[in-house]
């Protein structure tokens with residue numbers, strides 16, 4: 001049986017604000033029945049890396065907070081720390097980054113609680129019985145929350161092909177060591193003949209795992225590399241390819257298993273909002289946002305994480321690639337995420353269905 005995905009297209013024929021429509025989407029998707037009076041409600045979002053501009057704007061988070069309070073919930077904004085050493089690898093920097101990007105009590109009317117604590121070690125083991133992991137470690141604030149509203153900015157991703165709600169929940173709420181376990185299969189490989197010794201990868205590697213060797217070719221220290229994939233995206237000469245120790249599916253499957261852990265015990269208590277706007281080819285962990293590959297499409301809401309990801313993916317596929325972006329020249333019907341990232345991001349959707357997280361079958365209901 002298909003799940004319902006509610007869709008507010010960017011264009012409003014009645015000239016209604018998208019902020020108001022986000023509130024309407026939450027109501028249509030069933031936020032009232034997901035929240036009981038007194039529930040601690042985690043609003044899972046990505047605060048954006050410093051310099052990034054693709055994350056979901058705080059005005060939409062403020063509306064989400066208002067809806068949660070309307071139904072008696074106690075909302076808090078949350079995300080877990082990153083493994084790489086940007087502005088979100090510990091709670092102090094993370095909070096500073098959030099405030100710099102516009103997320104503060106004054107702007108969104110709710111506190112921020114970093115899910116895995118000051119240094120990424122406040123986590124809980126959750127049983128998932130997956131193909132890769134028996135248990136996964138999830139940030140404790142997310143585990144102990146009674147309900148959740150997952151706010152996702154839909155985009156491409158250099159390592160997983162597609163960044164949707166599954167990735168937001170699975171990779172996003174895994175603690176730092178969990179992120180290491182998810183990334184462990186991904187290893188970059190330098191093609192010496194293509195390397196121009198520009199050192200861009202050396203500067204970008206978050207853990208300083210790359211040096212220029214004596215023969216002026218980038219060399220990777222695999223004992224330090226944790227497989228984030230940033231060097232692959234940073235290299236202007238396509239000199240860094242991907243070496244998979246197991247299969248390309250592994251990373252996406254591991255993310256799904258972590259998503260299952262983060263959602264455990266919250267049946268009927270989670271609502272998803274996905275913004276199919278500013279669809280950048282890369283993730284929001286970068287300190288910049290590349291030109292969107294398609295024009296702004298709209299916002300989706302559902303209680304099915306699989307259906308909402310499938311719908312978001314399909315809407316981008318159906319759109320026309322934007323001139324001047326990495327989607328230029330791609331027509332309606334072409335799979336843009338796979339084309340710009342080289343990775344089939346639908347593998348996670350298929351695996352999530354197998355893991356019982358939802359269905360890729362959906363009915364799209366337009367909300368004005």
Ligand code: SF4
Pocket residue numbers: 188204205206207208209210220224225226227228229230231232
């Ligand atoms: S994948 Fe590349 S950028 Fe990431 S840690 Fe490894 S060498 Fe560094």
Ligand code: SF4
Pocket residue numbers: 190194195196197198199200201202217218234235236237238239240
């Ligand atoms: S970014 Fe690419 S071309 Fe530049 S040093 Fe690294 S591998 Fe070589």
